[in-house]
Amino acid sequence: MTSTKHPDDVATATTIDPDVVAERLEQLVGQVVTDAGAALSVPLALLGDRLGLFTALAERGPATSADLADRTGLVERYVREWLLAMATAGYVTVDTGAGSDGTADRVRYHLEPEQVEAFTNPDSPGYVAGALQNITAMTRALDRITEAFRTGEGMGWHEHHEDLFLGTERFFRPGYLANLTSSWIPALTGIEDRLRTGGRVADVGCGLGASTVIMAGAYPASTFVGVDYHDTSITLARRRAEDAGVADRATFRTAGAGELDGTYDLITFFDCLHDMPDPLGALRAARAALAEGGSVMLVEPMSWDTLAEAINPLGRLLAGASLLVCLPSGMSAEPAYGLGNQAGPTRTRDLAREAGFAEARIAASTEMNLVYELRG
Numbered sequence: 001m002t003s004t005k006h007p008d009d010v011a012t013a014t015t016i017d018p019d020v021v022a023e024r025l026e027q028l029v030g031q032v033v034t035d036a037g038a039a040l041s042v043p044l045a046l047l048g049d050r051l052g053l054f055t056a057l058a059e060r061g062p063a064t065s066a067d068l069a070d071r072t073g074l075v076e077r078y079v080r081e082w083l084l085a086m087a088t089a090g091y092v093t094v095d096t097g098a099g100s101d102g103t104a105d106r107v108r109y110h111l112e113p114e115q116v117e118a119f120t121n122p123d124s125p126g127y128v129a130g131a132l133q134n135i136t137a138m139t140r141a142l143d144r145i146t147e148a149f150r151t152g153e154g155m156g157w158h159e160h161h162e163d164l165f166l167g168t169e170r171f172f173r174p175g176y177l178a179n180l181t182s183s184w185i186p187a188l189t190g191i192e193d194r195l196r197t198g199g200r201v202a203d204v205g206c207g208l209g210a211s212t213v214i215m216a217g218a219y220p221a222s223t224f225v226g227v228d229y230h231d232t233s234i235t236l237a238r239r240r241a242e243d244a245g246v247a248d249r250a251t252f253r254t255a256g257a258g259e260l261d262g263t264y265d266l267i268t269f270f271d272c273l274h275d276m277p278d279p280l281g282a283l284r285a286a287r288a289a290l291a292e293g294g295s296v297m298l299v300e301p302m303s304w305d306t307l308a309e310a311i312n313p314l315g316r317l318l319a320g321a322s323l324l325v326c327l328p329s330g331m332s333a334e335p336a337y338g339l340g341n342q343a344g345p346t347r348t349r350d351l352a353r354e355a356g357f358a359e360a361r362i363a364a365s366t367e368m369n370l371v372y373e374l375r376g
Helices: 007-015 018-051 053-060 065-072 076-089 113-120 129-139 142-151 162-187 191-197 210-218 231-244 279-289 313-330 345-354
Strands: 108-110 200-204 223-228 250-254 264-270 290-301 359-365 369-375
Touching (some): 018 053, 018 113, 018 129, 053 065, 053 113, 065 076, 065 108, 076 108, 129 162, 129 313, 162 210, 162 231, 162 264, 162 359, 162 369, 191 264, 191 290, 200 210, 200 279, 210 231, 210 264, 223 231, 264 279, 279 369, 290 345, 345 359, 345 369
Parallel strands (some): 200 223, 200 264, 223 250
Antiparallel strands (some): 290 369
């Protein structure tokens, strides 16, 4: 049988120094060990969030495993192991005072101010508990995604574990609190003035309503409607609006992205267009429902136009999330556009223009998001 290898391939393979290969292999295995430890830290930190361990440390100060078990009503032996795991991850801090060199069950632990912010303050831009929750939920879909590689089928957003819906709200809400009404809406052309005097807003793909409720709280003269095809999320969104005292001006209904009624001064898509099987159809529906002089605010995860730009820590996180959630959602129904969260600015603007928008520009950005303004 004739070999199909190119001579240059053979030459390259036989001229690599075995010592170099061994060194690179050692480095790669070391990276995998580091990554595996980090992967385990995520669900274990979520465990601490669920059980109130971070909160108990933050509110009542340094504790041994026995102290923390007493505070939370949990079993000391499990708490001791959890504290060790969190200390190795850098998520809790070992006291440097008395007892730090003693046996494991007598060591004291505490949270530094930045750890308090990250693990216990839901309004902080640095709050990470939502990320822990939805990343853990994503991995539950691994069997389905394995099969999707063979069949080309998708997995709808509604088919995921409920932690994905709850975690996504907890993950994005701090960023919306920090940016939505202070910088994103003011960056749009004339929209803030409309909302202050009384505009009409549609929040498409609103999920649990965090973005809708924040806008309704900031612009009491305007009215807001959140739409999402996931009925369970809509039920929770109504509850969020009631709790926030904005239910008189923020309503919610179960509907698809193409089912807008009437016209709106502002139509928003928060971190959701890329999940839709028909993002082009959703944008066309938004274009048709936009009032004269109105804008669409399209908030999308950070993405880049080239592979070289995307190879960075955030790109790694977002590409992984796209593969486990966003792409399968976009493949779950016709026309199965499969946009994914790494479409890039050029493709996103091109899609908007194909939908009929004359203008598609990046109006604002953060480390996590690109905010596009689309106008007729």
